[in-house]
Amino acid sequence: MRNATDTKPEAASGCQQKRARWGRRCYLTLLAVFVLLGLFNFWGSSTSTVSASTPAYKVSVTYPSRTRPSLPIEWKASLHHRGPFERPVRIAINLSYFDYLDFNNVYPTPITTKNIGNQVIWTFAPPAGNTFNVLIDGRTQPGRRGWAHGVATVLSQAGNDLISVRYTTVVVP
Amino acid sequence: MQIVLRAAAMYFFVWFLTRAIGKKELATLSVFEMILLVVTGDLFQQGVMQEDMSVTGSALAISTLGLLVVTFSYISFRFAPTRPTLEGVSVVILRDGKPLETAMKVERLTLDEVRAAARQEGIDDLSSVVLGVLEPNGKFSFLQNDSG
Numbered sequence: 001m002r003n004a005t006d007t008k009p010e011a012a013s014g015c016q017q018k019r020a021r022w023g024r025r026c027y028l029t030l031l032a033v034f035v036l037l038g039l040f041n042f043w044g045s046s047t048s049t050v051s052a053s054t055p056a057y058k059v060s061v062t063y064p065s066r067t068r069p070s071l072p073i074e075w076k077a078s079l080h081h082r083g084p085f086e087r088p089v090r091i092a093i094n095l096s097y098f099d100y101l102d103f104n105n106v107y108p109t110p111i112t113t114k115n116i117g118n119q120v121i122w123t124f125a126p127p128a129g130n131t132f133n134v135l136i137d138g139r140t141q142p143g144r145r146g147w148a149h150g151v152a153t154v155l156s157q158a159g160n161d162l163i164s165v166r167y168t169t170v171v172v173p
Numbered sequence: 174m175q176i177v178l179r180a181a182a183m184y185f186f187v188w189f190l191t192r193a194i195g196k197k198e199l200a201t202l203s204v205f206e207m208i209l210l211v212v213t214g215d216l217f218q219q220g221v222m223q224e225d226m227s228v229t230g231s232a233l234a235i236s237t238l239g240l241l242v243v244t245f246s247y248i249s250f251r252f253a254p255t256r257p258t259l260e261g262v263s264v265v266i267l268r269d270g271k272p273l274e275t276a277m278k279v280e281r282l283t284l285d286e287v288r289a290a291a292r293q294e295g296i297d298d299l300s301s302v303v304l305g306v307l308e309p310n311g312k313f314s315f316l317q318n319d320s321g
Contacts, residue, residue, distance in 0.1 A: 038233040068227035173228040
């Protein structure tokens with residue numbers, strides 16, 4: 001029986017050494033796979049585009065479908081009108097989506113920004129031509145993770161929904 | 174993807190830096206050098222992670238460094254000719270009690286530093302040392318004759 005005060009380790013058997021060697025190889029393989037996937041941007045951010053159209057409008061939103069906390073995001077809405085825009089353009093985004101963003105700015109700069117209900121409503125000057133692009137300069141809020149459900153809506157001057165798209169951003173840890 | 178590349182680039186840079194600094198400085202860090210080392214670590218972190226504060230990003234950077242350490246270790250173990258480049262070589266600085274000035278000059282070692290290292294090994298007289306070696310990790314090894 002081993003003395004309680006004995007500090008010498010017992011020699012590992014051949015089987016134990018073999019198991020330890022294979023165990024280490026497995027750990028290293030897992031690590032290599034993890035890094036390789038990272039090298040090919042598997043763990044990085046990606047964007048998707050969602051579109052909707054009515055006879056008068058077509059809207060496309062490019063949004064981050066997957067991102068990580070603190071990474072810059074690409075969010076761009078493109079609104080196409082059948083004819084030239086004659087009135088200001090009103091775009092609404094749900095507030096809960098903004099909770100996931102560290103928001104810097106929106107381009108072009110809106111004439112007014114209002115917070116009504118659970119929406120942020122931007123009003124932009126009528127753009128030249130029949131296509132209007134708006135993009136958000138921001139990043140994912142540090143410390144946030146989960147699923148961020150977004151709704152981008154084009155509103156009429158009276159506040160009615162003209163067209164809207166829904167999208168979900170997955171924020172991985 | 175960029176985190177993996179940045180981590181790898183910084184790994185090679187730090188490896189190059191440690192090889193360029195020399196063995197002695199690595200083993201005998203002064204307070205000032207210790208502070209510089211901490212600052213270096215901070216700058217390293219900023220360079221690799223930049224604004225990424227995610228758990229995945231950190232895990233990727235750490236995994237990349239870990240894999241490179243294992244890869245270097247394996248290359249050094251498997252291919253002996255790479256060892257001097259990857260790990261450095263042992264340098265004899267004392268033979269039969271006599272300091273080898275050229276070797277000490279290359280390693281920027283003074284006799285006082287060798288004496289201090291010998292004292293820490295319990296050696297009171299350098300003439301009793303058959304061989305004094307500066308190891309690749311910056312530590313000193315002293316072999317004494319039987320009467321020493």
